Amino acid sequence: MRPISLGVFHLATVVHLALGAAVFNWPDPLLDGLDSQLYEPSSVSIIAVNCSERDNSTVAAQWLRLAYHDMATYNSTTGTGGLDASIQFEFTRAQDVGRGMLESLNDFFQSPNEYIGMADVIGMAAISAVVACGGPVIPFRGGRIDATEAGPATVPEPQQDLASHIASFQAQGFNETEMIALVACGHSLGGVRQVDFPLIVTDDVPTGIQTFASTVGFDNRVVTEYLDGTTENVLVVGSNITTRSDFRIFSSDGNATMQSLASPETFNKVCADLIERMVNTVPSTVTLTDIIEPLDFKVQDTSLYPQGGSLVFLATLRIIETGVNRTVTMFWKERTGTFCPPAGCSIPVMQVLSESSSLLAQLKGVAGFNRHSFNASIDLATSISHFWFEVNNNDGSAPFIVNNNGANYTIDQDVLVYDPQRTLATFVPGSVERLVVGIKGPSVPTNVTALTTVAGNETVPFTTKAINTFELDSSFTPTDGYTFYSSPFDFAGGVIPLSHTIRATINETEYSVWVPGDGVL
Structure with a gap:
């Protein structure tokens, strides 16, 4: 992990920025962390690479579906919902059926921290999913804020009629033409799993999933196979006419939009624009950053x-x-x-x-x-x-x-410092694992605490907060003008800390230090 003491250090970087790119001025753990997750090896940037397979589908297909289902709670009239990670409270709904939902959330459960929410992680994952399968590069902006409860059950479902679909997408901010294209873009990947939708996939499928297109990667084959009549997309040609939602959507304007997407270049450009809009659909109270480019x-x-x-x-x-x-x-x-x-x-x-x-x-x-x-x-x-x-x-x-x-x-200060070496010294078998801070001078501090963001788990995927209290630690002799305080933490008990904000009041002045992860270098 990378300890960064924001209360101690005000750092920034000289960046050769692309026009319109976010400017990184330290301390900014949001941009710092998003840059690392997007452009360095991370769960978000690695797991889906090469359109990696999972459950006879792909990780990328699961991630893109998760992002859309999360965004689909948006109401353009009220400005509520959108990509806000409310899916963490919704994945057990019938409209969100499929083990890929929880599997995807489990891919990300160690990626958030106090500054980076699960909503940003889901947005980054959607963009990574597209490029991982050979699709276009999509710009990313950060700053989403996680919901604390479920949103409305507004995800479109295959058995609904065309008017219902048009109304759903219109509420999300997409007109009919954009609805057609966004569905085609999303259904470039993945398919319909028989165990989840037995009334849609009615024929025996050896793999258990009926794919939308004959290719695995992100391309416009879902469009061209629809237009030339060779498609096996069960939402177009399935035996259950009621659930042929893709057919109703694709043909709703006489195939004009689908014909325009027959060009691979047009398909990629339109999909990049629409998926960017999708991941940027957030509550009206949220302001996203400028585009995040790799920092020089x-x-x-x-x-x-x-x-x-x-x-x-x-x-x-x-x-x-x-x-x-x-x-x-x-x-x-x-x-x-x-x-x-x-x-x-x-x-x-x-x-x-x-x-x-x-x-x-x-x-x-x-x-x-x-x-x-x-x-x-x-x-x-x-x-x-x-x-x-x-x-x-x-x-x-x-x-x-x-x-x-x-x-x-x-x-900006050297009064409260996080001590990684003394923290490491507490990580020995049979001992109590502790975070250790040093406090400068003879003063006795008050209210030395850590606000800790804790990872979710395979059952409850959302993060939680915990307050931990530091006490004077007599096992560390005062030295170099510092006295040492520690806070026990159950690292070994399955609890995974994602970040800590440590605060202390010393001589009526409050100091703070931010430490990502478990505090270990």
Whole structure:
């Protein structure tokens, strides 16, 4: 996991942004985490790659269906519903039948945290599903807010008549032409499972599923096979006329829309636009970010804690791989007094690790990342106020500075610090596992607590919150001007923490530190 002390560090990145892309200014755990899940290896970016098979269908088909069913609660008149993760409370409904719903939610149950909700994860998954099966790249915006209860049961069902379908899609914000195209786009993947819909798939199917098209990937074969009469789409040619919903929808304008989608290029463009609209259909009270593109430079894995007579400061600068043999140096300045030279204290990189990028990142031209890690020893007396980086491409060009768009990466306090090393020391067999923080100075703090976001499970997929209290920990001797407090946590009991916001009131001032995951580096 990557400890990031937001209450301690105000970091940001210099980014070569595409027009209209979100600007990343630290601390921003939302954009930071979404960038990582979209463009680095993650559950969202890996599981569906190569249109991977599951349950005689594909993971991608399940993810795209989940996203639509979640969005289908939207009411364009009231501005309520939409892609808000209410599906976590709805997947047992008859209209949401199918084990793929819960399987998909279980794919994601460790992906949210305090800042990234399940709704954003479902949106990212829909986009990843399309590219994983060879479909178009779709822009992603973040900032969705999770619902706390089920939405209305408004998912269209195959036995409904055309007027009902038109009304449902109109409520979701799609006109009749867009309804036809969105159904075709969605039914490019997957099919109808006999065990879930025995009144639709009435013939014996060896695999247990009747696919919408003859190909597995995301393409317009669902359209061309419909137009040339070779389709086996059971929602078009099934023996149960009542449930031929695709036929009613596709033919509702005399096949004009389907004929326009016979061009693969048109199909991809229309589907990219409509699926983007689908995942961006959110309650009117929610404002999404600008489009999130891969960040050229991103600070990660930051931590500040006392050890051996100094402050250890860890930081990593992730840089998009471009084939350049870079030299990266980290600089910092004191918080109080004088210790560093006028140009700042500096340290060379400790190690450089190569990291692969996701398929989506590769389709955007990002072959991989280089992670430049630093381990600085900071003087206890003067501490650290801010830091920055100098990057030399060693190609004859002038070195350049990465410094939060000119504002530097600011460390706004060193009074409350998360201590990863002492936390690790508590993770031994037979011991109580604890999160450990250090508090500077002789003052006795009050209300040292952690708001912990806890992962769901295979039965209850949604996250929950827990408050954990820190107490003075006598097993750690006060040192380097810090006293140590710990909070027990049942990591081994099947409870999976996704993030912690640790707060303490010291001399009537509140300090906070944000730590993702289980607190282990």
